[in-house]
Amino acid sequence: GDSVTQMEGPVTLSEEAFLTINCTYTATGYPSLFWYVQYPGEGLQLLLKATKADDKGSNKGFEATYRKETTSFHLEKGSVQVSDSAVYFCAFNQAGTALIFGKGTTLSVSS
Amino acid sequence: NAGVTQTPKFQVLKTGQSMTLQCAQDMNHEYMSWYRQDPGMGLRLIHYSVGAGITDQGEVPNGYNVSRSTTEDFPLRLLSAAPSQTSVYFCASSSGSKAHNQPQHFGDGTRLSIL
Numbered sequence: 001g002d003s004v005t006q007m008e009g010p011v012t013l014s015e016e017a018f019l020t021i022n023c024t025y026t027a028t029g030y031p032s033l034f035w036y037v038q039y040p041g042e043g044l045q046l047l048l049k050a051t052k053a054d055d056k057g058s059n060k061g062f063e064a065t066y067r068k069e070t071t072s073f074h075l076e077k078g079s080v081q082v083s084d085s086a087v088y089f090c091a092f093n094q095a096g097t098a099l100i101f102g103k104g105t106t107l108s109v110s111s
Numbered sequence: 112n113a114g115v116t117q118t119p120k121f122q123v124l125k126t127g128q129s130m131t132l133q134c135a136q137d138m139n140h141e142y143m144s145w146y147r148q149d150p151g152m153g154l155r156l157i158h159y160s161v162g163a164g165i166t167d168q169g170e171v172p173n174g175y176n177v178s179r180s181t182t183e184d185f186p187l188r189l190l191s192a193a194p195s196q197t198s199v200y201f202c203a204s205s206s207g208s209k210a211h212n213q214p215q216h217f218g219d220g221t222r223l224s225i226l
Contacts, residue, residue: 042220043220046216082177089153098159099144099216
């Protein structure tokens with residue numbers, strides 16, 4: 001069935017380090033892909049999205065490219081900050097359905 | 112701009128009690144949904160609605176009821192609370208159920224403990 005697999009955390013980095021969080025999906029057709037972020041004690045916020053193959057979503061220095069051939073949507077950031085510490089969720093949806101989420105990856109950035 | 116509002120933010124119940132978690136959105140979104148978030152499980156869909164008067168089950172619907180009498184409101188009812196329903200509940204909305212590229216907007220969550 002439809003599913004999202006993302007790397008398990010926690011991911012612990014020093015400030016200014018490079019970040020990659022892997023995400024792959026299993027779905028029929030061509031879904032839209034999303035990364036959501038959840039800061040402590042808050043709900044989920046959309047971080048970025050891509051709606052078709054080879055699209056690159058970007059926001060706040062984060063980027064992810066929709067790779068249809070590898071069914072992947074890896075999240076990257078060149079230089080993380082302490083304020084990026086949060087839980088990151090990869091997700092997708094298709095017409096007429098709700099979001100399918102990965103289990104989330106906790107990122108902890110230290111100064 | 113309130114977005115998606117959930118009440119209450121925290122609740123403690125005893126096993127067997129019933130309650131309703133409220134969700135309201137002011138964006139005139141057609142699509143609304145309820146998720147539960149449990150450690151290591153991500154978010155799992157409980158119920159969703161594609162418009163007023165239309166609801167459907169998600170991945171984990173047992174023990175929960177929903178209704179959608181207006182576009183704005185989508186309450187989630189726990190019929191007889193069980194400890195397994197201890198979780199954080201999120202309501203979300205988006206515009207157009209068939210517009211699959213539309214992001215969902217989330218409320219801040221309701222943290223529910225069942226004793």
